[in-house]
Amino acid sequence: MADQWQEAYDFAVQVARAAGAVIRKAGECEIKVQTKSCTVDLVTQTDERVEKIIIGSLKEQFGEGTHCFIGEESVAKGEPCILTDKPTWIIDPVDGTTNFVHGFPFVAVSIAFAVNKELEFGVIYSCLEDKMYKARKGRGAFCDDEPIQVSDVKDIHKSIIISEHGTDRDKQKVKKIFSTMQKILCIPVHGLRGSGTAATNMCLVASGATEAFFEIGIHCWDIAAGAVIVKEAGGVLLDVDGGPFDLMSRRMISANNMVIAERIIKEIEIFDSVRDDAPIQKK
Numbered sequence: 035m036a037d038q039w040q041e042a043y044d045f046a047v048q049v050a051r052a053a054g055a056v057i058r059k060a061g062e063c064e065i066k067v068q069t070k071s072c073t074v075d076l077v078t079q080t081d082e083r084v085e086k087i088i089i090g091s092l093k094e095q096f097g098e099g100t101h102c103f104i105g106e107e108s109v110a111k112g113e114p115c116i117l118t119d120k121p122t123w124i125i126d127p128v129d130g131t132t133n134f135v136h137g138f139p140f141v142a143v144s145i146a147f148a149v150n151k152e153l154e155f156g157v158i159y160s161c162l163e164d165k166m167y168k169a170r171k172g173r174g175a176f177c178d179d180e181p182i183q184v185s186d187v188k189d190i191h192k193s194i195i196i197s198e199h200g201t202d203r204d205k206q207k208v209k210k211i212f213s214t215m216q217k218i219l220c221i222p223v224h225g226l227r228g229s230g231t232a233a234t235n236m237c238l239v240a241s242g243a244t245e246a247f248f249e250i251g252i253h254c255w256d257i258a259a260g261a262v263i264v265k266e267a268g269g270v271l272l273d274v275d276g277g278p279f280d281l282m283s284r285r286m287i288s289a290n291n292m293v294i295a296e297r298i299i300k301e302i303e304i305f306d307s308v309r310d311d312a313p314i315q316k317k
């Protein structure tokens with residue numbers, strides 16, 4: 035059967051690389067910062083401009099109305115965040131916006147593609163590192179066209195675990211986040227890390243640099259591309275309660291294997307997060 039998504043996959047890589055160049059250039063100028071859900075949930079004109087460039091390029095290539103789009107900044111402006119069976123692009127134009135604003139060197143363009151609610155491929159361009167991660171369902175994962183695979187560590191005491199504190203500053207949630215981190219650190223593990231971008235964190239799992247990344251509070255656009263890349267690199271994806279991975283649930287763990295995943299899950303103190311696909315509350 036003709037390989038119908040190869041062209042879309044190759045085009046997504048080109049678009050991600052071009053978007054990364056725009057981000058790098060914008061980072062050389064003064065960055066005007068605004069906020070979204072709270073004072074530390076940052077957004078810049080670059081986030082919005084890059085998302086428009088990506089979606090515009092995809093519409094031009096594949097036609098208006100044939101594909102659907104879930105983009106971080108479009109959703110922030112009220113677009114629906116509903117995954118249907120239609121071919122759908124799930125886009126985070128600047129993953130690691132806070133890093134971008136501060137010049138902290140981890141910023142990624144994350145582009146995923148789903149059909150019939152199945153993730154077909156994911157592309158993550160870590161644009162300040164100039165590293166292109168990509169994977170297609172059933173065809174392996176790559177960084178700069180070199181195959182990558184997860185670490186073979188099974189002993190939690192020999193692991194590095196990534197988690198992030200996110201942008202929610204609710205005291206009860208922060209307490210659970212840090213209590214979880216403390217319990218994991220004192221297993222003990224070799225170390226805790228966090229790049230500040232979920233997409234990059236998942237590439238670090240996929241490339242074997244760390245054994246797991248989990249977070250409660252992330253969005254589908256942060257993790258969709260990384261989910262394909264981790265899975266194709268031989269890793270596992272689960273809900274933080276050990277259930278099946280749920281792209282819209284705002285929580286997940288990605289790990290190199292089930293032994294590490296299940297050990298980390300034991301320590302996670304779960305708190306509620308409104309699903310990405312929850313009905314929009316009328317103001």
Ligand SMILES: O=P([O-])([O-])O[C@@H]1[C@@H](O)[C@H](O)[C@@H](O)[C@H](O)[C@@H]1O
Nearest residue numbers: 128129130131198200201231232
């Ligand atoms: O907002 P953004 O930079 O696209 O996405 C970021 C995520 O990738 C990260 O995992 C999370 O901890 C941050 O709070 C932020 O949400």
Ligand SMILES: [Mg+2]
Nearest residue numbers: 126129130256
């Ligand atoms: Mg993001």
